[in-house]
Amino acid sequence: MYSDWLAQWMEAKKDRIDPDAENEYWDAIKDHKIQKEIPKLNDEGEINLPPTDGTPYLKVVCISDTHEQLHNVTVPDGDVLIHAGDFTNNGKREELIKFNEEMTRFPHKYKLVVAGNHELGFDHDENQSDRQDQDKGLGTEEGYNLLTNVTYLQDKEIVIDGVKFFGSSYHPLRGFPFYRTRARELKECWRAVPNDTDVLITHTPPLGYLDQFGDERWGCRDLLSTVERIKPAYHIFGHVHERHGCLFNDHTYFINAAQCNKGNVIQTRPFVFYIPKKTSS
Template sequence: MNMDNYILVDPLTAKPIECWKKYLRQGRISEPAKTLRLDSPIHEHKVRFVCISDTHEKLDEVLPLVPDGDVLIHAGDFTNYGDVGEVIKFNAEIGKLPHKYKVVIAGNHELGFEDGEEMNEKQLAGLNMLGITKAYELLSNCIYLCDRETKLFGLRIYGAPWHSMPGYSFFRPRGQKILHKWNQIPNGVDVLITHSPPLGHGDFNAWNKMDGILAGDVELLNTVEQRVKPKLVFAPN
């Protein structure tokens, strides 16, 4: 990628609420996504994506509720701690779904999935003994993406699990360190899957309201809007 296309750190990256208020004043507001009824017919000449996340070892409880489609996306936190049993269980459960392709990224709860992980933050959070390394190798019933892409139905799909929640796998602080990860997303990607959302998009919930922080990332927002410009972003909070 040409370095001229890279996104630079926003001066308000460490103050997400203040940053979002500034962007609101500038009119940077997107329309809510249009949703389909779950019983809508699948069109022969269209690709239907079904997006879920944060099942936390309970995918089996919602299997009957997951609508059919061409591509199932699971955007992370399919386990609680990344334990072997949890990963094996999830792999078996996702294999029962009828979708032709299943694409999965890790979330902050997939402890041990991050190769070459810095352990200091996990030790401070008391999570350093949880999870096993390379547990993603147990995922045989899906396409696992971590800073890479796959191509399905002619569409480029890229997955990146990074977030700014200290103590967990795939943590990077706001600013240059997490932007370094977003700068790896190639131009021209059609579908972008991340575990944390762009700033101001579904990232204001009760937990975040209490501590006055938005979970969304301004560098991801600018990457999506100014450089990558994907057709679809699935980024749960």
């Protein structure tokens, strides 16, 4: 189980899981950041309501971190379903096939998926010698090719009725696929995000926004800078199970859509939002 692995890793490390966590940097800048907590309006998980003036819109449903338990998640219907990664525990072929099949039960016309750090084998450039011993030799090389029922986004965009969605999986947690170094490689990675992105989908949170694991900040400062510069309407992510929630900084809704709690047990807690279309369908 993921929770057993996490406990073993924490004991082995005996200090910080992420020794490069930028707690001190966040403490230095946090007083200048806007963070308004946005509660869900109802059990469906809506954080806003659809336009009432006849404006065409997309209903977008967000989930993440289902860890081979998608069958236990109650997903509201809608136009777009987003999964922000960690749909498996270690990228096994049979679990990828199962996830791909399970996604067909949802009625959404568009199903957008990014990989998480647990999708072993998805990252062409991963240094597998850095993996934890229990992960070595696991995963499915180019396993994303098995995801035939969804749109897999890795440094890619898709435009739906004029609304631009962009997805990417990079993160700053060592020992996993899509790990990149802070303040150097990650800064270059985020340059790929288009300036006109409306909905950004990543696995990692930005620094300081729903990213706290214990006393560590697992978010990325360069991702935060990118979001603040581009100002997408929504930024969807997961990764840090215990920080499920939504914050708003007057420009962007930051949504941590993790479905599992700290103990890796599904809570069934999707988010739903409505975004106006920019073209007629």
